[in-house]
Amino acid sequence: MKYAHIIGWGKYTPERILTNDEMAAMMDTNDEWIRSRSGIGARHWARKDETLADMATAAAIAAIDHASLSVSEIDMVIVATAIAIFPATACIVQDRLGIPHAGAVDLVVACSGFVYSLAMAGDMIKAGSKNCVLVIGVEKMSSMMNLEDRGTAVLFGDGAGAVIVRGSDQPGGILASVLYADGSGGEDLYLNDKRHLVMNGREVYKFATRAMPAAVKEVMNKVGWRAGQVDVLIPHQANIRIIESSAKVLGIPMEKVFVNIEKYGNTSAASVPLAICEAVEQGRLRSNDKTVLVGFGAGLAWGAIAIIWDVQHPSSKTKQLINRAVFNGSKARTRFRRALRQLGDKLPGRSTLSDKKDKN
Ligand SMILES: CC(C)(COP(=O)(O)OP(=O)(O)OC[C@H]1O[C@@H](n2cnc3c(N)ncnc32)[C@H](O)[C@@H]1OP(=O)(O)O)[C@@H](O)C(=O)NCCC(=O)NCCS
Numbered sequence: 001m002k003y004a005h006i007i008g009w010g011k012y013t014p015e016r017i018l019t020n021d022e023m024a025a026m027m028d029t030n031d032e033w034i035r036s037r038s039g040i041g042a043r044h045w046a047r048k049d050e051t052l053a054d055m056a057t058a059a060a061i062a063a064i065d066h067a068s069l070s071v072s073e074i075d076m077v078i079v080a081t082a083i084a085i086f087p088a089t090a091c092i093v094q095d096r097l098g099i100p101h102a103g104a105v106d107l108v109v110a111c112s113g114f115v116y117s118l119a120m121a122g123d124m125i126k127a128g129s130k131n132c133v134l135v136i137g138v139e140k141m142s143s144m145m146n147l148e149d150r151g152t153a154v155l156f157g158d159g160a161g162a163v164i165v166r167g168s169d170q171p172g173g174i175l176a177s178v179l180y181a182d183g184s185g186g187e188d189l190y191l192n193d194k195r196h197l198v199m200n201g202r203e204v205y206k207f208a209t210r211a212m213p214a215a216v217k218e219v220m221n222k223v224g225w226r227a228g229q230v231d232v233l234i235p236h237q238a239n240i241r242i243i244e245s246s247a248k249v250l251g252i253p254m255e256k257v258f259v260n261i262e263k264y265g266n267t268s269a270a271s272v273p274l275a276i277c278e279a280v281e282q283g284r285l286r287s288n289d290k291t292v293l294v295g296f297g298a299g300l301a302w303g304a305i306a307i308i309w310d311v312q313h314p315s316s317k318t319k320q321l322i323n324r325a326v327f328n329g330s331k332a333r334t335r336f337r338r339a340l341r342q343l344g345d346k347l348p349g350r351s352t353l354s355d356k357k358d359k360n
Contacts, residue, residue: 004125005173005310007069008164010062011277012055013264014046020154027150034154039240043157043265045142052081052160053092056138059160059273060093064323067164068316069132071097071323074164076133077104078121080113080269082141082298083191089138098326098333103130110189111236111297112179113137113269118163118293119177119305125167126174136162137269146196155239156197157265161273172308176222178215185300204297208238211296212246215304219292223306227251231289232309234279236296237261237271258284268297285309 019042020031034040046055056079064071077099079090090104107117114137121133141156165174188203212235220230227250235243240261247257258279267274272293279285289309296302 001169002126002128002167003169003171003173004122004165005168005170006163006307007166008063008065008067009162009273009277009280010059010064010066011159011161011274012058012062013044013159013274014050014055016045016047017042018045023154027147027153029150029154037239037241038155038265039243039259039261040155040265041262044159046140046158050140052079052085052089052138052140053096055140055158055160056089056093056136056162057096059138059162060097060134060136061323061327063134063162063164064097065320067166068319069164069166070319071099071326072101073132073166074099074134075102076121076124076130077102078117078133078135079104079106080117080135080137081106081108082110082113082139082144082268084108090136093134093136095334096327096330098330099134102134109181109269109297109299109301111238111266111268111271112295112299112301112303114161114272115177115236115293115295115303115305116179116301118165118174119179119303121165122174122177122305125165131167133165134162135165135273136160137271137273139268139270141197141266141268144191144195144197146194146198149196149198151201152197152199155266157267159264159267159270159274161270161275161277163273163276172310175306175308176219177303177305178218178222179301179303180211180215181299181301183299186298188300189298205239205242207300208242208296209245209249211300211302212236212242212294213249215296215302216246216250216292216294219304219306225290225306229290230256230292232279232285232291233257233294234272234275234285234291235294236266237264237275238266238297
């Protein structure tokens with residue numbers, strides 16, 4: 001039987017930090033309102049020219065460095081994000097990292113996207129169709145904010161987080177998941193035709209405080225854990241009040257709940273992997289911890305995963321250097337592959353579109 005273990009994690013946050021006071025200089029709001037309603041103190045906003053692929057690639061490189069694997073081992077790239085674009089961000093990341101033989105797909109489920117993607121990566125590995133999956137959550141929420149809508153503009157931020165999941169015969173890793181959706185609630189949180197995020201805050205709050213504890217309870221039942229046995233709960237960082245209310249319903253003390261919303265706001269699909277990275281950095285997520293991840297948001301969609309956080313790989317400097325050489329060659333490699341494709345059309349025996357037209 002195959003098991004799926006997280007073996008690397010990495011994050012990227014844009015340089016620009018906007019405090020609540022800076023938001024107050026842009027719109028009619030204040031630090032006290034934002035903190036008391038959401039727990040948010042600041043958020044990172046990407047540069048105008050900074051793309052999802054830029055942020056996703058930076059987080060992926062950090063995760064690959066940590067995992068100490070060769071990029072060629074990766075056979076699938078999944079990017080969780082809120083907006084569908086093409087080419088898929090996952091394909092751009094695959095090319096920039098020089099991963100030779102991998103599938104790549106974007107998964108568009110907004111705030112639940114990382115939990116969905118990680119659950120699907122785990123299932124692919126357990127089923128034997130893939131063995132090493134790069135899972136990234138990335139968002140540029142700032143590009144969707146309507147600065148005239150103070151009720152939402154202050155809540156969201158940008159960033160990226162990534163993990164590497166690899167197959168192993170060693171029991172543990174991703175144990176179980178639950179994934180749900182209820183599209184009838186789609187109108188409570190959506191992107192309008194001006195590409196602005198529109199939210200019915202009260203309805204989303206009610207949904208989130210029901211969905212989060214329900215998903216956590218169900219996944220705990222699946223693996224036979226009681227609330228008292230969970231070492232770390234890593235929730236989607238949407239709002240401190242949602243997190244506290246859900247933890248209370250679940251009977252999990254806040255000391256066991258990882259929260260970093262104060263620094264980042266709601267980074268949608270990036271929030272759970274960003275929190276994973278910081279929980280590890282701060283020593284809050286340790287070897288053999290019984291860990292639950294939970295996501296919820298637009299769709300409406302929600303889900304949870306139970307994990308034993310158990311595999312630690314010492315990072316190898318040599319592999320990091322080799323990978324760095326592969327990453328640095330990305331532009332030249334892209335040009336070479338394009339040229340090869342064009343040349344391929346001219347080689348004897350290769351039929352082209354014009355040949356086909358001639359024959360018809
Ligand atoms: C958005 C949210 C924080 C609003 O909190 P709330 O307590 O419901 O606040 P209300 O909507 O009742 O607004 C109260 C007042 O604050 C005002 N207000 C709204 N945004 C404001 C802001 N940024 N600064 C100051 N005042 C603000 C409103 O205009 C309203 O004023 P009024 O009473 O004079 O009309 C809350 O509904 C929420 O957390 N919802 C869930 C959001 C979420 O997590 N979404 C993502 C899920 S993935």
